Amino acid sequence: DAKTTQPPSMDCAEGRAANLPCNHSTISGNEYVYWYRQIHSQGPQYIIHGLKNNETNEMASLIITEDRKSSTLILPHATLRDTAVYYCIVREANTGNQFYFGTGTSLTVIP
Amino acid sequence: EAGVVQSPRYKIIEKKQPVAFWCNPISGHNTLYWYLQNLGQGPELLIRYENEEAVDDSQLPKDRFSAERLKGVDSTLKIQPAELGDSAVYLCASSLSGIGEQFFGPGTRLTVL
Numbered sequence: 702d703a704k705t706t707q708p709p710s711m712d713c714a715e716g717r718a719a720n721l722p723c724n725h726s727t728i729s730g731n732e733y734v735y736w737y738r739q740i741h742s743q744g745p746q747y748i749i750h751g752l753k754n755n756e757t758n759e760m761a762s763l764i765i766t767e768d769r770k771s772s773t774l775i776l777p778h779a780t781l782r783d784t785a786v787y788y789c790i791v792r793e794a795n796t797g798n799q800f801y802f803g804t805g806t807s808l809t810v811i812p
Numbered sequence: 813e814a815g816v817v818q819s820p821r822y823k824i825i826e827k828k829q830p831v832a833f834w835c836n837p838i839s840g841h842n843t844l845y846w847y848l849q850n851l852g853q854g855p856e857l858l859i860r861y862e863n864e865e866a867v868d869d870s871q872l873p874k875d876r877f878s879a880e881r882l883k884g885v886d887s888t889l890k891i892q893p894a895e896l897g898d899s900a901v902y903l904c905a906s907s908l909s910g911i912g913e914q915f916f917g918p919g920t921r922l923t924v925l
Contacts, residue, residue: 735913744816744903744916745855788854799845799868800914802854 705789710807713783719776721806723789726770732793734765735800736774738785745788745802748774779810814838816917818904824923830892833920837885837906844881845914846889847903855903861887894924 706724713719725734735750749756749763751772756763762775776783788805817836825831837844842863847855858877860868863884872879876895881887891898901921905914 742918744905744918745914747913747915750913799847799857799860800855802856804852804854 704801705791705803707787707789707803707806709804710809712809712811713776713779715781715810715812716778719779719783719808719810721774721776721787721789721808722771723774724771725789725791728769728791729793732791734763734769734772735790735792736761736763737788737790737800737802738783739788739805740782740785748787779808781810781812784808784810816904816906816915818902818917818920820920821918822921822923824925825894826925827896828893830890831894831922832888832890833902833904833922835887835889835904835917837887837904838915841906841908841915842884843907843909843914844887845905845907846879846887847905847916849901849903849919851900858889858902891922894922896924898922899924 733750733752736748737745739745748760749758751763751765765772786805786807788802790800819834844861846858848858849855857871859866859872859879861881864881877891879889901919903916903919905916907914
């Protein structure tokens with residue numbers, strides 16, 4: 702599975718959009734981009750995933766560049782409860798392989 | 813719907829003692845994972861089960877770690893004997909078929925003194 706690169710930390714003002722970037726320049730055609738987050742003392746929580754089209758759900762939006770070498774997770778109106786470590790992961794479709802989490806981005810939402 | 817249940821949430825033991833962690837996955841989920849998470853790092857896979865069968869245990873330190881998933885539902889992860897370096901959070905996750913998103917439990921925080 703391809704590796705990802707994320708900034709180690711970011712801050713965001715409460716109520717503003719949080720844009721978390723992820724680089725996955727070696728992604729292959731059958732690999733999906735997944736985003737998980739982990740709030741302190743909890744297990745990771747699934748947020749969203751996509752292949753090449755942009756995706757949106759009740760939690761976030763995922764923007765994937767046309768060449769699929771990078772993506773951005775957008776939390777449209779960040780709240781204090783969004784403070785967490787966010788992991789960007791790429792994984793082949795239709796496999797039970799593990800998720801390679803890396804070290805993620807520690808997002809702090811500031812009041 | 814109940815999530816993945818793990819117990820205990822916290823465990824403190826002395827080195828060389830045995831320890832066991834228990835996981836109850838989401839009902840109907842065939843695939844179960846055990847992950848290890850060290851401080852400041854992301855989770856790393858220890859073992860993956862498809863029903864009762866361990867299909868990927870390549871990263872499980874088999875000299876001291878063992879796992880079982882009897883009847884393809886609950887699972888137990890054991891360490892015997894525990895070492896200081898085993899202090900970490902042990903996470904259990906499950907998925908419906910292994911190809912979709914994984915749902916994680918809260919983890920067991922192990923401290924080995």
